[in-house]
Amino acid sequence: MSVEAWIPPWYFTLLGCFLFLTSVPCTSSMEVTVLPKVSVLNGTTARLSCTFTSCYKPDNNLLNMNWTYRGCINCSEEMFLQFKRKIINLKLEQFKDRVTFVGNPSKNDFTVNINDIQLTDEGNYTCYVLNPPDRNKGSATIQLTVVTEVPPKRSNTVAVVVGASVGGFLAVVILILVVVKCVRRKKKQELNSEDQKTEEEGKTDGEGNPEEGTKQ
Template structure:
């Protein structure tokens, strides 16, 4: 009698299919990413914002919660041993934790925009320490809290901004460029006008000097006319001298007399 062995191949296929079905049906919990400013500096007695944002694959709903905690870095402070909740946000409402922060902490974020920031008013030197931001967006509940180090300092200790100096330098450079452009346009216009004026004077001088040769020619012609008669040039002129002696043949006798009239130009 032969013993039938189970088909191991069929079992592996069935096990793999069952595992895939479980993975498709189940909704595994994903992590939530929380981000905050590493360090914030505030002047003593002023207000500042502690920013906190998060990213989640799930839709934000009323079940989303925000928790802010504080741990002091001063050994003589009551919040030095462990983080203490100073603000809690849930279902669209905010709740204050410790009395020291009750009237000085305000929620200024927008959960729908994934912003969980708060504002701290009337900053004090005792507020120096670490602020922790924790956000839960079920089913995204696993995530690392974001940490922000707050430093409350005097006004003289704040880093000076170079923005006014940069803006002033840029404005001054633009003003100088405008002046240079205006001066260049003025100089070019003056040179252009001077060139036009010189052209006019040269034309006038040419027009005034052009008739002078004519005058010389005319004067020479007038001189020549004054020295010579105005009539046309003539050659030798022959005059006839008549004989008035009374003889019969005297009428027919003519002695030609030739007068040479030579006129030079």
């Protein structure tokens, strides 16, 4: 008996599909992910998160990344941090020594912190990543806004008052229904008791003796 005689036909179909899928090269482009808009309180630390996904495992000898800053639409784009085998802080005058790298290139993470954020630090921050053999460089931009005070939290007072009012009203309605039900049940019991008493009295002459119609 040949091998083909006991192997079902669908086996070769599945095997062919598997070999085809495993031989197809990775064609999806690299993607860089950031939070598009970040709002930070003046004087605090701004965390600019940047991660990327790629078909290829990062090779620190080939991986290339840089962060740039653009203060306005017509302003030039300036690089302030770079990765080429190691992190290079370019110490741009805009930030001096306030930039700290907190990511992990081996985990596709190029997050940075900017300490003691200032109003003049507002603008667009772009994270560029090139991960060969990916041919195209990926990028994503964060629009950073610096505020001077924390926005007030939305008050829940109205919702609490409305909820309490509705809850109280429902409690009163339920209480009234319970009372009405109890009163009706009590009246029903009293009526049944009176009917039973009247029936028993009808069988006596009023003095506890049986009526004449009932005498033996």
